[in-house]
Amino acid sequence: MQKNNNSNKIWDVVIVGGGASGMMAGVVASSRGLSVLLLDKNKQLGEKLKITGGGRCNITNNEPDIHKLLAVYGEGAPFLYTPFSVFGVKDTFDFFEKRGLPLVVQARNRVFPQTENAIDVFNVLHKDLLKNNVSIKNNCIVKSLSLESGKIKKVETNIGDFYGKSFVLATGGLSHPETGSTGDGYRFLKDLGHTVVEPSPDVVPISVKEDWVKNLAGVSLSFMKISFFLNNKKQFSKTGKILFTHFGLSGPLILNSSKKIKELLLLGEVKALIDIFPDTDIGDLEKRLIKIFDANKNKTLKNTLKEILPEGLSESFYSILNFIDLDIKINNIKKEDRRRIVDIMKAMPLTVDGIMGYDRSVVVDGGVVLKEINMKTMSSKFVENLFVTGDLLHLNRNSGGYSLQICWTTGYIAGISA
Numbered sequence: 001m002q003k004n005n006n007s008n009k010i011w012d013v014v015i016v017g018g019g020a021s022g023m024m025a026g027v028v029a030s031s032r033g034l035s036v037l038l039l040d041k042n043k044q045l046g047e048k049l050k051i052t053g054g055g056r057c058n059i060t061n062n063e064p065d066i067h068k069l070l071a072v073y074g075e076g077a078p079f080l081y082t083p084f085s086v087f088g089v090k091d092t093f094d095f096f097e098k099r100g101l102p103l104v105v106q107a108r109n110r111v112f113p114q115t116e117n118a119i120d121v122f123n124v125l126h127k128d129l130l131k132n133n134v135s136i137k138n139n140c141i142v143k144s145l146s147l148e149s150g151k152i153k154k155v156e157t158n159i160g161d162f163y164g165k166s167f168v169l170a171t172g173g174l175s176h177p178e179t180g181s182t183g184d185g186y187r188f189l190k191d192l193g194h195t196v197v198e199p200s201p202d203v204v205p206i207s208v209k210e211d212w213v214k215n216l217a218g219v220s221l222s223f224m225k226i227s228f229f230l231n232n233k234k235q236f237s238k239t240g241k242i243l244f245t246h247f248g249l250s251g252p253l254i255l256n257s258s259k260k261i262k263e264l265l266l267l268g269e270v271k272a273l274i275d276i277f278p279d280t281d282i283g284d285l286e287k288r289l290i291k292i293f294d295a296n297k298n299k300t301l302k303n304t305l306k307e308i309l310p311e312g313l314s315e316s317f318y319s320i321l322n323f324i325d326l327d328i329k330i331n332n333i334k335k336e337d338r339r340r341i342v343d344i345m346k347a348m349p350l351t352v353d354g355i356m357g358y359d360r361s362v363v364v365d366g367g368v369v370l371k372e373i374n375m376k377t378m379s380s381k382f383v384e385n386l387f388v389t390g391d392l393l394h395l396n397r398n399s400g401g402y403s404l405q406i407c408w409t410t411g412y413i414a415g416i417s418a
């Protein structure tokens, strides 16, 4: 374990947490010539950053319309105009590309490093921290921030106390706690008198009751429609890609619906119907099936359905067809049974059990309320030399690069203000 060899030194800036936003704050503050100390409880910095976007790092979102971009953050939008005008999406492009990491825009305006490797994003930040002589202490667990005359004076850690003029709190939220974000920052902020909205998992997969879904683990359907019902009343539908998992459903469409689903679950039973042919109406789908049946009169139902069902889905689909013998010859299928098969293709039923936990959530719904933060500087309105960044802020958003953009924006602003 590292020792605190600078026990009496007063750093210009002490940063607690070396994730995306803390590293950004460190790079920016140190480039101003300030002495910067970065403390992180993990063996290495940026553990969450390294797993973002499935290891590809969806670094930001290139939505060109600022109003549309900000709308993603819901109630947080009005608070973000100023921060985004200081460091917005274009600045993210400039920042990384000037440091030798070209970015590319992919579907739905999602932006990735051209190398599609999150480690490269980490390396850009880490290299600058080292170049600017930021002092990094890993395996350093900050236990508390100590306040004197309305200002933070020092942080207390497992390896001793560290003194500073300014402090950046960048300890992240609670998603994937194995990456180091274990909610410590929420406690620190509460202790300082801040209002912290109770966290709950967000942008998170859902679990379902039906085994047929679980048997599809690993299969993804790139184009289907899912409709959600509360107590049998339709609430909303989405069309896109769904990923089946061993506990239920995931993929961007589900992740970005999880907040609504979570709210519905508080009100009653939530069911869903999956339409595997969203661009074909029921009449046309039946005509398509009749054509296939006509060409396969002497084959079994099981062998014939394979011709129309999306790859990987057949076995699970059969398990729902419990009203008919799968070995029946096509010739012998009654019209009403054929119609029932079509109905199921348009509405595969499932029951939502709940949402998954922090260990699978991308973000957390919770954090310090924005009206207690000066968004021009990211400083606390209660403690003038404390700056708060990244996932610690109460900001709702979808997946798509919007979270990391918040980290770059707030980390940058804290870095120029601290």
Ligand SMILES: Cc1cc2nc3c(=O)[nH]c(=O)nc-3n(C[C@H](O)[C@H](O)[C@H](O)COP(=O)(O)OP(=O)(O)OC[C@H]3O[C@@H](n4cnc5c(N)ncnc54)[C@H](O)[C@@H]3O)c2cc1C
Pocket: 016, 017, 018, 019, 020, 021, 022, 039, 040, 041, 042, 045, 046, 047, 048, 049, 051, 052, 053, 054, 057, 058, 059, 060, 140, 141, 142, 143, 170, 171, 172, 173, 175, 176, 179, 180, 181, 182, 183, 184, 185, 361, 362, 363, 389, 390, 391, 392, 400, 401, 402, 403, 404, 405, 407
């Ligand atoms: C699986 C997954 C994939 C994601 N993919 C994307 C994506 O592609 N695009 C996107 O925009 N967003 C993505 N996100 C969200 C994004 O990763 C986060 O918004 C972002 O990493 C948050 O950064 P942060 O700086 O706030 O905190 P974190 O990255 O969580 O870092 C906090 C740091 O603080 C340290 N720390 C915590 N407590 C202490 C303490 N007491 N003492 C010392 N150190 C402490 C931790 O060790 C950690 O290093 C993803 C999230 C997950 C979980």
